[in-house]
Amino acid sequence: MKFTRKANANWQGTGMEGKGSITTQSTTLDKAQLSFKTRFDQGVGTNPEELIAAAHSGCFTMQLSFLLNEGGFTADDLATEATVTFEDGSITLIHLDLKGKVPSISAEEFEKTAAKAKEICPISKLLNTTITLTATLVS
Template sequence: MIRKANAVWRGTGRDGAGDLSSASGVLAQTPYSYKTRFEDQPGTNPEELLAAAHAGCFTMAVAFGLQQAGFTAEELKTEAAVSLDPADGGGFRISRSALTLRARIPGIDAAKFQELAKAAEQNCPISKVLNAEITLDAELEA
C-alpha cells in the first residue's frame, strides 16, 4: 500500500507560503506557511498533520486490539500533542508525541485496558516511524 501527498511552496521560508494536497482529496490545496507553523494564522502545518496521523493510527490500533480481545469500544478519543523543538546543531526536530486516550469500553478491566493501549502505542505504524519520545496517558471513563 502506498499513500501519496504533495506539497507546493512559493517564496522564501519565512515569507513564502505553500499548500498541501492528498491523493484522497481530504487535503486539497490546504494552506501552510511560516505563520501557520510558528504563529496562529489559519491553515495547517506538518506537525499538526503528524499529530492527526499519530492519533488516528493509534486509535485504530486500540480498536483492533480490543476487537481481538473480545471488546467493543463505545468511544475512543485520542489527542496527540507533537512537540517541535530546536535541534542540536541547528534546525528543529520532533522530540515527542504525547498521546492522551479517553475511552468508554463496556466490560473491560483497567489492567487489560492498559495492556491493550500500551501495545497499540508501541505497535501502530506511526509510532514505529517516529524517532521521538512517545508517552501515553490512557484512562477508562465511566
C-alpha cells in the same frame, strides 16, 4: 496487505515570507494553506507537526480498536489527542492522551492494550522520538 498513499506539497518564495499548500490523494486536504505563520505562530492553515499529530492519533486509535476486538471487546468510544512538541528544530515528544469507553474491560487490561497499540501502531514505529501515553477508562 500492501498499499501506497500520496500527498503533495507546493511552496513558493522564501521560508519566512513564502506560502505553500498541501494536497492529499483523497483530497481531504485540497491545497490546504501552509506558511511560516501556520507552522511557527498562529494562522489559518496547517503545518507538518499538526499533520503528524492527526496521523498518529488516527493510527493509534484504529490500532487500539483492532487489539480490543482481538481481546473480545468493542469500544463504545475511543478519543485520542496527540500533542507534538517541536523544539530546537526537532520533534522531541509526542504525547497520546486517550480516553476510552469500553464495556466489560478492566482499567488494567485497557491500559495494557493501549500500551501495546502505542508500540505497534505503524506511525509510532515510523517516528524517531519519545512517545508517551496516558490512558483513561471512563464509565
